Amino acid sequence: MRHGSLRRKRRPAARPRLDLLEPWEQAVDEQTARAHILPGVHGFPYRPRSTEDVPDGALGALRRAVGAGDADDLLVLPAHTRPGRLGDSRLQILTPSSVLGFGPGGVALWVGAPALPGVRVALHPQRVAAIETAHILLYARLTIFATDARLNVHYNAVSGHHLHPLVQSLRRRVARTELDMPDAPAPNAGLPYKWRRLLTSDAARLDDGDPVAAVAGALPVPRRSEAAYAAVVLTPRELVVLADPVHADTTGGRHGLDTHAIPRASIEQVRADGPLLRVRVCGADLQLPLGQELSARVVHEFARYLPIAP
Structure with missing residues:
Protein backbone atom coordinates (compact mmCIF):
# COMPACT_ATOMS: atom_id res chain seq x y z
CA MET A 1 0.00 0.00 0.00
CA ARG A 2 1.30 3.44 -0.89
CA HIS A 3 2.07 5.73 2.02
CA GLY A 4 0.12 8.49 0.32
CA SER A 5 -3.09 6.47 0.66
CA LEU A 6 -2.84 6.12 4.43
CA ARG A 7 -5.26 8.32 6.33
CA ARG A 8 -4.09 9.77 9.59
CA LYS A 9 -6.34 8.80 12.48
CA ARG A 10 -8.00 11.81 14.10
CA ARG A 11 -7.78 12.29 17.84
CA PRO A 12 -11.11 11.85 19.62
CA ALA A 13 -12.91 14.97 20.74
CA ALA A 14 -12.64 15.42 24.49
CA ARG A 15 -16.16 16.75 24.98
CA PRO A 16 -18.54 14.25 26.63
CA ARG A 17 -22.31 14.31 26.26
CA LEU A 18 -24.49 15.02 29.26
CA ASP A 19 -26.12 11.57 29.05
CA LEU A 20 -22.96 9.45 29.27
CA LEU A 21 -23.61 6.29 31.28
CA GLU A 22 -20.79 5.33 33.63
CA PRO A 23 -19.97 1.64 34.26
CA TRP A 24 -21.34 1.86 37.83
CA GLU A 25 -24.62 3.51 36.75
CA GLN A 26 -27.77 1.80 35.54
CA ALA A 27 -31.03 2.71 33.85
CA VAL A 28 -33.98 1.96 36.16
CA ASP A 29 -37.70 2.63 36.34
CA GLU A 30 -39.16 5.30 38.62
CA GLN A 31 -40.17 2.87 41.38
CA THR A 32 -36.66 1.44 41.64
CA ALA A 33 -35.17 4.92 41.65
CA ARG A 34 -37.37 6.06 44.55
CA ALA A 35 -36.24 3.08 46.62
CA HIS A 36 -32.57 4.13 46.37
CA ILE A 37 -32.54 7.92 46.76
CA LEU A 38 -33.13 10.21 49.73
CA PRO A 39 -35.93 12.79 49.43
CA GLY A 40 -35.43 16.56 49.27
CA VAL A 41 -32.29 18.25 50.56
CA HIS A 42 -31.12 15.00 52.18
CA GLY A 43 -30.20 13.80 48.71
CA PHE A 44 -28.04 16.84 47.85
CA PRO A 45 -24.22 16.61 47.78
CA TYR A 46 -22.51 17.90 50.92
CA ARG A 47 -19.15 18.53 52.58
CA PRO A 48 -19.03 16.18 55.59
CA ARG A 49 -18.63 17.80 59.00
CA SER A 50 -16.76 14.81 60.39
CA THR A 51 -15.56 11.37 59.38
CA GLU A 52 -18.84 9.96 60.74
CA ASP A 53 -20.64 11.60 57.80
CA VAL A 54 -18.48 9.74 55.25
CA PRO A 55 -19.53 6.34 53.85
CA ASP A 56 -17.57 3.47 55.38
CA GLY A 57 -14.28 2.81 53.65
CA ALA A 58 -14.32 5.92 51.46
CA LEU A 59 -11.94 8.18 53.39
CA GLY A 60 -9.25 5.54 53.79
CA ALA A 61 -9.41 4.61 50.12
CA LEU A 62 -9.21 8.25 49.00
CA ARG A 63 -6.28 8.91 51.33
CA ARG A 64 -4.38 6.08 49.69
CA ALA A 65 -5.37 7.20 46.18
CA VAL A 66 -4.65 10.96 46.25
CA GLY A 67 -3.69 11.89 49.80
CA ALA A 68 -7.06 13.31 50.88
CA GLY A 69 -6.39 14.51 54.41
CA ASP A 70 -9.71 14.55 56.24
CA ALA A 71 -13.42 15.16 55.77
CA ASP A 72 -12.77 18.74 54.56
CA ASP A 73 -11.18 17.33 51.40
CA LEU A 74 -14.29 15.38 50.43
CA LEU A 75 -17.63 15.89 48.72
CA VAL A 76 -20.24 13.22 49.42
CA LEU A 77 -22.77 12.62 46.66
CA PRO A 78 -25.73 10.55 47.89
CA ALA A 79 -27.38 8.19 45.42
CA HIS A 80 -29.26 10.24 42.83
CA THR A 81 -30.96 10.04 39.46
CA ARG A 82 -31.14 12.06 36.27
CA PRO A 83 -33.33 11.75 33.15
CA GLY A 84 -32.81 8.68 31.00
CA ARG A 85 -30.54 8.66 27.99
CA LEU A 86 -31.76 10.30 24.80
CA GLY A 87 -34.74 11.74 26.66
CA ASP A 88 -36.38 8.39 27.48
CA SER A 89 -38.93 9.50 30.10
CA ARG A 90 -39.70 5.92 31.16
CA LEU A 91 -36.26 5.31 32.63
CA GLN A 92 -33.90 7.21 34.89
CA ILE A 93 -30.16 6.85 35.31
CA LEU A 94 -29.36 5.79 38.87
CA THR A 95 -25.96 6.69 40.29
CA PRO A 96 -24.97 4.97 43.56
CA SER A 97 -23.62 7.00 46.45
CA SER A 98 -20.11 8.24 45.79
CA VAL A 99 -17.41 10.45 47.28
CA LEU A 100 -15.03 12.85 45.54
CA GLY A 101 -11.68 13.21 47.27
CA PHE A 102 -9.10 15.95 46.65
CA GLY A 103 -5.51 16.02 47.83
CA PRO A 104 -1.88 16.66 46.84
CA GLY A 105 -2.09 13.61 44.57
CA GLY A 106 -5.01 14.99 42.56
CA VAL A 107 -8.64 13.90 42.59
CA ALA A 108 -10.32 10.51 42.92
CA LEU A 109 -13.85 9.15 42.87
CA TRP A 110 -14.94 6.46 45.33
CA VAL A 111 -18.17 4.72 44.33
CA GLY A 112 -20.30 2.81 46.81
CA ALA A 113 -21.56 0.30 44.27
CA PRO A 114 -23.14 -2.60 46.19
CA ALA A 115 -21.17 -5.27 44.35
CA LEU A 116 -17.70 -3.71 44.56
CA PRO A 117 -17.30 -0.38 46.40
CA GLY A 118 -14.00 1.41 45.93
CA VAL A 119 -12.02 4.03 44.01
CA ARG A 120 -12.98 3.85 40.34
CA VAL A 121 -11.03 6.83 38.97
CA ALA A 122 -7.89 8.59 40.25
CA LEU A 123 -6.28 11.44 38.31
CA HIS A 124 -2.94 12.95 39.25
CA PRO A 125 -2.39 16.70 38.64
CA GLN A 126 0.29 16.26 35.99
CA ARG A 127 -2.09 14.10 33.94
CA VAL A 128 -5.06 16.50 33.98
CA ALA A 129 -5.65 18.14 30.60
CA ALA A 130 -8.79 20.16 31.31
CA ILE A 131 -11.46 20.70 33.93
CA GLU A 132 -14.96 21.22 32.54
CA THR A 133 -18.12 22.26 34.33
CA ALA A 134 -21.60 22.49 32.86
CA HIS A 135 -24.45 24.22 34.68
CA ILE A 136 -28.01 24.35 33.32
CA LEU A 137 -30.65 25.51 35.81
CA LEU A 138 -30.48 22.89 38.62
CA TYR A 139 -28.44 20.35 36.65
CA ALA A 140 -24.66 20.46 36.90
CA ARG A 141 -21.78 18.30 35.80
CA LEU A 142 -18.06 18.17 36.53
CA THR A 143 -15.82 16.44 34.00
CA ILE A 144 -12.06 16.17 34.42
CA PHE A 145 -10.05 15.01 31.42
CA ALA A 146 -6.68 13.31 31.78
CA THR A 147 -4.25 11.77 29.34
CA ASP A 148 -5.90 8.35 29.38
CA ALA A 149 -8.93 8.65 31.66
CA ARG A 150 -11.94 10.79 32.53
CA LEU A 151 -13.79 11.56 35.76
CA ASN A 152 -17.43 12.52 35.29
CA VAL A 153 -19.99 13.34 38.00
CA HIS A 154 -23.49 14.84 37.89
CA TYR A 155 -24.92 16.79 40.83
CA ASN A 156 -27.61 19.26 41.86
CA ALA A 157 -26.42 22.80 41.18
CA VAL A 158 -27.81 23.94 44.55
CA SER A 159 -24.76 22.26 46.09
CA GLY A 160 -22.29 23.89 43.73
CA HIS A 161 -20.90 26.12 46.49
CA HIS A 162 -19.70 22.99 48.32
CA LEU A 163 -17.80 21.69 45.30
CA HIS A 164 -16.39 24.97 44.01
CA PRO A 165 -13.51 25.47 46.52
CA LEU A 166 -12.41 21.86 46.02
CA VAL A 167 -12.28 22.30 42.25
CA GLN A 168 -10.36 25.56 42.70
CA SER A 169 -7.77 23.71 44.79
CA LEU A 170 -7.39 21.14 42.02
CA ARG A 171 -7.01 23.86 39.38
CA ARG A 172 -4.15 25.39 41.39
CA ARG A 173 -2.39 22.02 41.65
CA VAL A 174 -2.81 21.35 37.93
CA ALA A 175 -1.79 24.81 36.66
CA ARG A 176 1.38 25.61 38.60
CA THR A 177 3.50 27.22 35.87
CA GLU A 178 3.15 30.94 35.11
CA LEU A 179 3.71 32.15 31.55
CA ASP A 180 3.88 35.57 29.89
CA MET A 181 0.80 37.75 29.56
CA PRO A 182 -0.16 40.42 27.02
CA ASP A 183 -0.62 44.02 28.12
CA ALA A 184 -4.31 44.00 27.27
CA PRO A 185 -7.22 44.67 29.62
CA ALA A 186 -10.31 42.50 29.64
CA PRO A 187 -12.89 43.94 27.23
CA ASN A 188 -16.03 45.23 28.92
CA ALA A 189 -17.65 47.41 26.30
CA GLY A 190 -20.95 46.06 25.06
CA LEU A 191 -20.97 42.96 27.28
CA PRO A 192 -23.91 42.19 29.60
Missing part, protein backbone atom coordinates in the same frame (compact mmCIF):
# COMPACT_ATOMS: atom_id res chain seq x y z
CA TYR A 193 -23.30 42.68 33.32
CA LYS A 194 -23.03 38.89 33.87
CA TRP A 195 -19.99 38.77 31.61
CA ARG A 196 -18.30 41.90 32.94
CA ARG A 197 -18.51 40.29 36.38
CA LEU A 198 -17.33 36.85 35.22
CA LEU A 199 -14.15 38.20 33.63
CA THR A 200 -12.82 39.18 37.06
CA SER A 201 -14.42 36.38 39.10
CA ASP A 202 -12.78 33.19 40.35
CA ALA A 203 -14.42 31.36 37.47
CA ALA A 204 -11.73 33.01 35.33
CA ARG A 205 -8.96 33.72 37.86
CA LEU A 206 -7.29 31.35 40.29
CA ASP A 207 -6.33 34.12 42.71
CA ASP A 208 -7.41 37.70 43.34
CA GLY A 209 -5.13 40.07 41.50
CA ASP A 210 -4.26 37.65 38.70
CA PRO A 211 -4.01 39.63 35.45
CA VAL A 212 -6.42 38.60 32.72
CA ALA A 213 -6.65 39.19 28.99
CA ALA A 214 -9.84 38.17 27.26
CA VAL A 215 -11.48 37.87 23.87
CA ALA A 216 -15.25 37.95 24.24
CA GLY A 217 -18.23 38.08 21.95
CA ALA A 218 -21.52 36.59 20.85
CA LEU A 219 -21.98 32.90 20.12
CA PRO A 220 -23.83 31.66 17.04
CA VAL A 221 -27.41 30.75 17.99
CA PRO A 222 -30.51 29.77 16.00
CA ARG A 223 -32.75 32.53 14.71
CA ARG A 224 -35.16 34.01 17.26
CA SER A 225 -33.09 32.57 20.11
CA GLU A 226 -31.88 34.64 23.02
CA ALA A 227 -28.38 36.06 22.57
CA ALA A 228 -25.52 33.99 23.98
CA TYR A 229 -21.97 35.02 24.81
CA ALA A 230 -18.58 33.48 25.47
CA ALA A 231 -15.22 34.71 26.71
CA VAL A 232 -11.81 33.12 26.23
CA VAL A 233 -9.66 34.28 29.12
CA LEU A 234 -5.89 34.11 29.31
CA THR A 235 -4.31 34.18 32.77
CA PRO A 236 -0.68 33.49 33.74
CA ARG A 237 -1.46 29.82 34.48
CA GLU A 238 -4.60 28.93 32.53
CA LEU A 239 -6.63 29.33 29.38
CA VAL A 240 -10.25 29.53 30.55
CA VAL A 241 -13.28 29.36 28.27
CA LEU A 242 -16.60 30.62 29.68
CA ALA A 243 -19.77 30.19 27.63
CA ASP A 244 -23.52 30.43 27.89
CA PRO A 245 -25.20 26.98 27.65
CA VAL A 246 -26.39 27.21 24.05
CA HIS A 247 -27.15 23.46 24.03
CA ALA A 248 -29.98 23.98 26.53
CA ASP A 249 -33.63 24.95 26.15
CA THR A 250 -33.51 28.71 26.70
CA THR A 251 -37.20 29.55 26.88
CA GLY A 252 -36.64 30.73 30.46
CA GLY A 253 -33.37 32.52 29.78
CA ARG A 254 -29.77 31.33 29.73
CA HIS A 255 -29.49 30.34 33.38
CA GLY A 256 -26.17 28.58 33.55
CA LEU A 257 -22.54 28.58 32.52
CA ASP A 258 -20.14 26.17 30.82
CA THR A 259 -16.46 26.44 31.69
CA HIS A 260 -13.20 24.85 30.57
CA ALA A 261 -10.04 25.46 32.61
CA ILE A 262 -6.91 24.37 30.73
CA PRO A 263 -3.35 24.58 32.13
CA ARG A 264 -1.36 26.77 29.74
CA ALA A 265 1.88 24.84 30.23
CA SER A 266 0.23 21.66 28.89
CA ILE A 267 -1.23 23.19 25.71
CA GLU A 268 0.38 21.78 22.59
CA GLN A 269 -1.53 23.62 19.88
CA VAL A 270 -4.44 26.01 19.36
CA ARG A 271 -6.18 26.58 16.04
CA ALA A 272 -9.39 27.90 14.58
CA ASP A 273 -11.23 25.28 12.54
CA GLY A 274 -14.32 26.93 11.10
CA PRO A 275 -16.85 27.27 13.95
CA LEU A 276 -14.58 25.40 16.38
CA LEU A 277 -11.67 26.49 18.51
CA ARG A 278 -9.49 23.38 18.81
CA VAL A 279 -7.10 23.09 21.73
CA ARG A 280 -4.72 20.14 21.73
CA VAL A 281 -3.67 19.40 25.27
CA CYS A 282 -1.99 16.27 26.64
CA GLY A 283 -2.59 14.48 23.34
CA ALA A 284 -6.36 15.08 23.14
CA ASP A 285 -8.33 17.67 21.19
CA LEU A 286 -10.83 19.87 22.96
CA GLN A 287 -13.43 21.09 20.47
CA LEU A 288 -15.02 24.34 21.62
CA PRO A 289 -17.95 25.56 19.46
CA LEU A 290 -17.33 29.30 19.69
CA GLY A 291 -18.28 30.16 16.14
CA GLN A 292 -16.03 31.13 13.25
CA GLU A 293 -15.60 34.81 14.15
CA LEU A 294 -14.78 34.38 17.84
CA SER A 295 -12.47 31.41 17.21
CA ALA A 296 -10.50 33.40 14.64
CA ARG A 297 -10.23 36.39 16.99
CA VAL A 298 -8.83 34.21 19.78
CA VAL A 299 -6.11 32.85 17.51
CA HIS A 300 -5.24 36.35 16.28
CA GLU A 301 -5.21 38.09 19.67
CA PHE A 302 -3.27 35.40 21.54
CA ALA A 303 -0.89 34.38 18.75
CA ARG A 304 2.20 35.45 20.73
CA TYR A 305 1.17 33.71 23.94
CA LEU A 306 -0.24 30.35 22.81
CA PRO A 307 1.18 27.67 20.49
CA ILE A 308 -0.93 28.61 17.48
CA ALA A 309 -1.02 26.15 14.58
CA PRO A 310 0.71 27.52 11.46
Whole structure:
Protein backbone atom coordinates (compact mmCIF):
# COMPACT_ATOMS: atom_id res chain seq x y z
CA MET A 1 0.00 0.00 0.00
CA ARG A 2 1.30 3.44 -0.89
CA HIS A 3 2.07 5.73 2.02
CA GLY A 4 0.12 8.49 0.32
CA SER A 5 -3.09 6.47 0.66
CA LEU A 6 -2.84 6.12 4.43
CA ARG A 7 -5.26 8.32 6.33
CA ARG A 8 -4.09 9.77 9.59
CA LYS A 9 -6.34 8.80 12.48
CA ARG A 10 -8.00 11.81 14.10
CA ARG A 11 -7.78 12.29 17.84
CA PRO A 12 -11.11 11.85 19.62
CA ALA A 13 -12.91 14.97 20.74
CA ALA A 14 -12.64 15.42 24.49
CA ARG A 15 -16.16 16.75 24.98
CA PRO A 16 -18.54 14.25 26.63
CA ARG A 17 -22.31 14.31 26.26
CA LEU A 18 -24.49 15.02 29.26
CA ASP A 19 -26.12 11.57 29.05
CA LEU A 20 -22.96 9.45 29.27
CA LEU A 21 -23.61 6.29 31.28
CA GLU A 22 -20.79 5.33 33.63
CA PRO A 23 -19.97 1.64 34.26
CA TRP A 24 -21.34 1.86 37.83
CA GLU A 25 -24.62 3.51 36.75
CA GLN A 26 -27.77 1.80 35.54
CA ALA A 27 -31.03 2.71 33.85
CA VAL A 28 -33.98 1.96 36.16
CA ASP A 29 -37.70 2.63 36.34
CA GLU A 30 -39.16 5.30 38.62
CA GLN A 31 -40.17 2.87 41.38
CA THR A 32 -36.66 1.44 41.64
CA ALA A 33 -35.17 4.92 41.65
CA ARG A 34 -37.37 6.06 44.55
CA ALA A 35 -36.24 3.08 46.62
CA HIS A 36 -32.57 4.13 46.37
CA ILE A 37 -32.54 7.92 46.76
CA LEU A 38 -33.13 10.21 49.73
CA PRO A 39 -35.93 12.79 49.43
CA GLY A 40 -35.43 16.56 49.27
CA VAL A 41 -32.29 18.25 50.56
CA HIS A 42 -31.12 15.00 52.18
CA GLY A 43 -30.20 13.80 48.71
CA PHE A 44 -28.04 16.84 47.85
CA PRO A 45 -24.22 16.61 47.78
CA TYR A 46 -22.51 17.90 50.92
CA ARG A 47 -19.15 18.53 52.58
CA PRO A 48 -19.03 16.18 55.59
CA ARG A 49 -18.63 17.80 59.00
CA SER A 50 -16.76 14.81 60.39
CA THR A 51 -15.56 11.37 59.38
CA GLU A 52 -18.84 9.96 60.74
CA ASP A 53 -20.64 11.60 57.80
CA VAL A 54 -18.48 9.74 55.25
CA PRO A 55 -19.53 6.34 53.85
CA ASP A 56 -17.57 3.47 55.38
CA GLY A 57 -14.28 2.81 53.65
CA ALA A 58 -14.32 5.92 51.46
CA LEU A 59 -11.94 8.18 53.39
CA GLY A 60 -9.25 5.54 53.79
CA ALA A 61 -9.41 4.61 50.12
CA LEU A 62 -9.21 8.25 49.00
CA ARG A 63 -6.28 8.91 51.33
CA ARG A 64 -4.38 6.08 49.69
CA ALA A 65 -5.37 7.20 46.18
CA VAL A 66 -4.65 10.96 46.25
CA GLY A 67 -3.69 11.89 49.80
CA ALA A 68 -7.06 13.31 50.88
CA GLY A 69 -6.39 14.51 54.41
CA ASP A 70 -9.71 14.55 56.24
CA ALA A 71 -13.42 15.16 55.77
CA ASP A 72 -12.77 18.74 54.56
CA ASP A 73 -11.18 17.33 51.40
CA LEU A 74 -14.29 15.38 50.43
CA LEU A 75 -17.63 15.89 48.72
CA VAL A 76 -20.24 13.22 49.42
CA LEU A 77 -22.77 12.62 46.66
CA PRO A 78 -25.73 10.55 47.89
CA ALA A 79 -27.38 8.19 45.42
CA HIS A 80 -29.26 10.24 42.83
CA THR A 81 -30.96 10.04 39.46
CA ARG A 82 -31.14 12.06 36.27
CA PRO A 83 -33.33 11.75 33.15
CA GLY A 84 -32.81 8.68 31.00
CA ARG A 85 -30.54 8.66 27.99
CA LEU A 86 -31.76 10.30 24.80
CA GLY A 87 -34.74 11.74 26.66
CA ASP A 88 -36.38 8.39 27.48
CA SER A 89 -38.93 9.50 30.10
CA ARG A 90 -39.70 5.92 31.16
CA LEU A 91 -36.26 5.31 32.63
CA GLN A 92 -33.90 7.21 34.89
CA ILE A 93 -30.16 6.85 35.31
CA LEU A 94 -29.36 5.79 38.87
CA THR A 95 -25.96 6.69 40.29
CA PRO A 96 -24.97 4.97 43.56
CA SER A 97 -23.62 7.00 46.45
CA SER A 98 -20.11 8.24 45.79
CA VAL A 99 -17.41 10.45 47.28
CA LEU A 100 -15.03 12.85 45.54
CA GLY A 101 -11.68 13.21 47.27
CA PHE A 102 -9.10 15.95 46.65
CA GLY A 103 -5.51 16.02 47.83
CA PRO A 104 -1.88 16.66 46.84
CA GLY A 105 -2.09 13.61 44.57
CA GLY A 106 -5.01 14.99 42.56
CA VAL A 107 -8.64 13.90 42.59
CA ALA A 108 -10.32 10.51 42.92
CA LEU A 109 -13.85 9.15 42.87
CA TRP A 110 -14.94 6.46 45.33
CA VAL A 111 -18.17 4.72 44.33
CA GLY A 112 -20.30 2.81 46.81
CA ALA A 113 -21.56 0.30 44.27
CA PRO A 114 -23.14 -2.60 46.19
CA ALA A 115 -21.17 -5.27 44.35
CA LEU A 116 -17.70 -3.71 44.56
CA PRO A 117 -17.30 -0.38 46.40
CA GLY A 118 -14.00 1.41 45.93
CA VAL A 119 -12.02 4.03 44.01
CA ARG A 120 -12.98 3.85 40.34
CA VAL A 121 -11.03 6.83 38.97
CA ALA A 122 -7.89 8.59 40.25
CA LEU A 123 -6.28 11.44 38.31
CA HIS A 124 -2.94 12.95 39.25
CA PRO A 125 -2.39 16.70 38.64
CA GLN A 126 0.29 16.26 35.99
CA ARG A 127 -2.09 14.10 33.94
CA VAL A 128 -5.06 16.50 33.98
CA ALA A 129 -5.65 18.14 30.60
CA ALA A 130 -8.79 20.16 31.31
CA ILE A 131 -11.46 20.70 33.93
CA GLU A 132 -14.96 21.22 32.54
CA THR A 133 -18.12 22.26 34.33
CA ALA A 134 -21.60 22.49 32.86
CA HIS A 135 -24.45 24.22 34.68
CA ILE A 136 -28.01 24.35 33.32
CA LEU A 137 -30.65 25.51 35.81
CA LEU A 138 -30.48 22.89 38.62
CA TYR A 139 -28.44 20.35 36.65
CA ALA A 140 -24.66 20.46 36.90
CA ARG A 141 -21.78 18.30 35.80
CA LEU A 142 -18.06 18.17 36.53
CA THR A 143 -15.82 16.44 34.00
CA ILE A 144 -12.06 16.17 34.42
CA PHE A 145 -10.05 15.01 31.42
CA ALA A 146 -6.68 13.31 31.78
CA THR A 147 -4.25 11.77 29.34
CA ASP A 148 -5.90 8.35 29.38
CA ALA A 149 -8.93 8.65 31.66
CA ARG A 150 -11.94 10.79 32.53
CA LEU A 151 -13.79 11.56 35.76
CA ASN A 152 -17.43 12.52 35.29
CA VAL A 153 -19.99 13.34 38.00
CA HIS A 154 -23.49 14.84 37.89
CA TYR A 155 -24.92 16.79 40.83
CA ASN A 156 -27.61 19.26 41.86
CA ALA A 157 -26.42 22.80 41.18
CA VAL A 158 -27.81 23.94 44.55
CA SER A 159 -24.76 22.26 46.09
CA GLY A 160 -22.29 23.89 43.73
CA HIS A 161 -20.90 26.12 46.49
CA HIS A 162 -19.70 22.99 48.32
CA LEU A 163 -17.80 21.69 45.30
CA HIS A 164 -16.39 24.97 44.01
CA PRO A 165 -13.51 25.47 46.52
CA LEU A 166 -12.41 21.86 46.02
CA VAL A 167 -12.28 22.30 42.25
CA GLN A 168 -10.36 25.56 42.70
CA SER A 169 -7.77 23.71 44.79
CA LEU A 170 -7.39 21.14 42.02
CA ARG A 171 -7.01 23.86 39.38
CA ARG A 172 -4.15 25.39 41.39
CA ARG A 173 -2.39 22.02 41.65
CA VAL A 174 -2.81 21.35 37.93
CA ALA A 175 -1.79 24.81 36.66
CA ARG A 176 1.38 25.61 38.60
CA THR A 177 3.50 27.22 35.87
CA GLU A 178 3.15 30.94 35.11
CA LEU A 179 3.71 32.15 31.55
CA ASP A 180 3.88 35.57 29.89
CA MET A 181 0.80 37.75 29.56
CA PRO A 182 -0.16 40.42 27.02
CA ASP A 183 -0.62 44.02 28.12
CA ALA A 184 -4.31 44.00 27.27
CA PRO A 185 -7.22 44.67 29.62
CA ALA A 186 -10.31 42.50 29.64
CA PRO A 187 -12.89 43.94 27.23
CA ASN A 188 -16.03 45.23 28.92
CA ALA A 189 -17.65 47.41 26.30
CA GLY A 190 -20.95 46.06 25.06
CA LEU A 191 -20.97 42.96 27.28
CA PRO A 192 -23.91 42.19 29.60
CA TYR A 193 -23.30 42.68 33.32
CA LYS A 194 -23.03 38.89 33.87
CA TRP A 195 -19.99 38.77 31.61
CA ARG A 196 -18.30 41.90 32.94
CA ARG A 197 -18.51 40.29 36.38
CA LEU A 198 -17.33 36.85 35.22
CA LEU A 199 -14.15 38.20 33.63
CA THR A 200 -12.82 39.18 37.06
CA SER A 201 -14.42 36.38 39.10
CA ASP A 202 -12.78 33.19 40.35
CA ALA A 203 -14.42 31.36 37.47
CA ALA A 204 -11.73 33.01 35.33
CA ARG A 205 -8.96 33.72 37.86
CA LEU A 206 -7.29 31.35 40.29
CA ASP A 207 -6.33 34.12 42.71
CA ASP A 208 -7.41 37.70 43.34
CA GLY A 209 -5.13 40.07 41.50
CA ASP A 210 -4.26 37.65 38.70
CA PRO A 211 -4.01 39.63 35.45
CA VAL A 212 -6.42 38.60 32.72
CA ALA A 213 -6.65 39.19 28.99
CA ALA A 214 -9.84 38.17 27.26
CA VAL A 215 -11.48 37.87 23.87
CA ALA A 216 -15.25 37.95 24.24
CA GLY A 217 -18.23 38.08 21.95
CA ALA A 218 -21.52 36.59 20.85
CA LEU A 219 -21.98 32.90 20.12
CA PRO A 220 -23.83 31.66 17.04
CA VAL A 221 -27.41 30.75 17.99
CA PRO A 222 -30.51 29.77 16.00
CA ARG A 223 -32.75 32.53 14.71
CA ARG A 224 -35.16 34.01 17.26
CA SER A 225 -33.09 32.57 20.11
CA GLU A 226 -31.88 34.64 23.02
CA ALA A 227 -28.38 36.06 22.57
CA ALA A 228 -25.52 33.99 23.98
CA TYR A 229 -21.97 35.02 24.81
CA ALA A 230 -18.58 33.48 25.47
CA ALA A 231 -15.22 34.71 26.71
CA VAL A 232 -11.81 33.12 26.23
CA VAL A 233 -9.66 34.28 29.12
CA LEU A 234 -5.89 34.11 29.31
CA THR A 235 -4.31 34.18 32.77
CA PRO A 236 -0.68 33.49 33.74
CA ARG A 237 -1.46 29.82 34.48
CA GLU A 238 -4.60 28.93 32.53
CA LEU A 239 -6.63 29.33 29.38
CA VAL A 240 -10.25 29.53 30.55
CA VAL A 241 -13.28 29.36 28.27
CA LEU A 242 -16.60 30.62 29.68
CA ALA A 243 -19.77 30.19 27.63
CA ASP A 244 -23.52 30.43 27.89
CA PRO A 245 -25.20 26.98 27.65
CA VAL A 246 -26.39 27.21 24.05
CA HIS A 247 -27.15 23.46 24.03
CA ALA A 248 -29.98 23.98 26.53
CA ASP A 249 -33.63 24.95 26.15
CA THR A 250 -33.51 28.71 26.70
CA THR A 251 -37.20 29.55 26.88
CA GLY A 252 -36.64 30.73 30.46
CA GLY A 253 -33.37 32.52 29.78
CA ARG A 254 -29.77 31.33 29.73
CA HIS A 255 -29.49 30.34 33.38
CA GLY A 256 -26.17 28.58 33.55
CA LEU A 257 -22.54 28.58 32.52
CA ASP A 258 -20.14 26.17 30.82
CA THR A 259 -16.46 26.44 31.69
CA HIS A 260 -13.20 24.85 30.57
CA ALA A 261 -10.04 25.46 32.61
CA ILE A 262 -6.91 24.37 30.73
CA PRO A 263 -3.35 24.58 32.13
CA ARG A 264 -1.36 26.77 29.74
CA ALA A 265 1.88 24.84 30.23
CA SER A 266 0.23 21.66 28.89
CA ILE A 267 -1.23 23.19 25.71
CA GLU A 268 0.38 21.78 22.59
CA GLN A 269 -1.53 23.62 19.88
CA VAL A 270 -4.44 26.01 19.36
CA ARG A 271 -6.18 26.58 16.04
CA ALA A 272 -9.39 27.90 14.58
CA ASP A 273 -11.23 25.28 12.54
CA GLY A 274 -14.32 26.93 11.10
CA PRO A 275 -16.85 27.27 13.95
CA LEU A 276 -14.58 25.40 16.38
CA LEU A 277 -11.67 26.49 18.51
CA ARG A 278 -9.49 23.38 18.81
CA VAL A 279 -7.10 23.09 21.73
CA ARG A 280 -4.72 20.14 21.73
CA VAL A 281 -3.67 19.40 25.27
CA CYS A 282 -1.99 16.27 26.64
CA GLY A 283 -2.59 14.48 23.34
CA ALA A 284 -6.36 15.08 23.14
CA ASP A 285 -8.33 17.67 21.19
CA LEU A 286 -10.83 19.87 22.96
CA GLN A 287 -13.43 21.09 20.47
CA LEU A 288 -15.02 24.34 21.62
CA PRO A 289 -17.95 25.56 19.46
CA LEU A 290 -17.33 29.30 19.69
CA GLY A 291 -18.28 30.16 16.14
CA GLN A 292 -16.03 31.13 13.25
CA GLU A 293 -15.60 34.81 14.15
CA LEU A 294 -14.78 34.38 17.84
CA SER A 295 -12.47 31.41 17.21
CA ALA A 296 -10.50 33.40 14.64
CA ARG A 297 -10.23 36.39 16.99
CA VAL A 298 -8.83 34.21 19.78
CA VAL A 299 -6.11 32.85 17.51
CA HIS A 300 -5.24 36.35 16.28
CA GLU A 301 -5.21 38.09 19.67
CA PHE A 302 -3.27 35.40 21.54
CA ALA A 303 -0.89 34.38 18.75
CA ARG A 304 2.20 35.45 20.73
CA TYR A 305 1.17 33.71 23.94
CA LEU A 306 -0.24 30.35 22.81
CA PRO A 307 1.18 27.67 20.49
CA ILE A 308 -0.93 28.61 17.48
CA ALA A 309 -1.02 26.15 14.58
CA PRO A 310 0.71 27.52 11.46
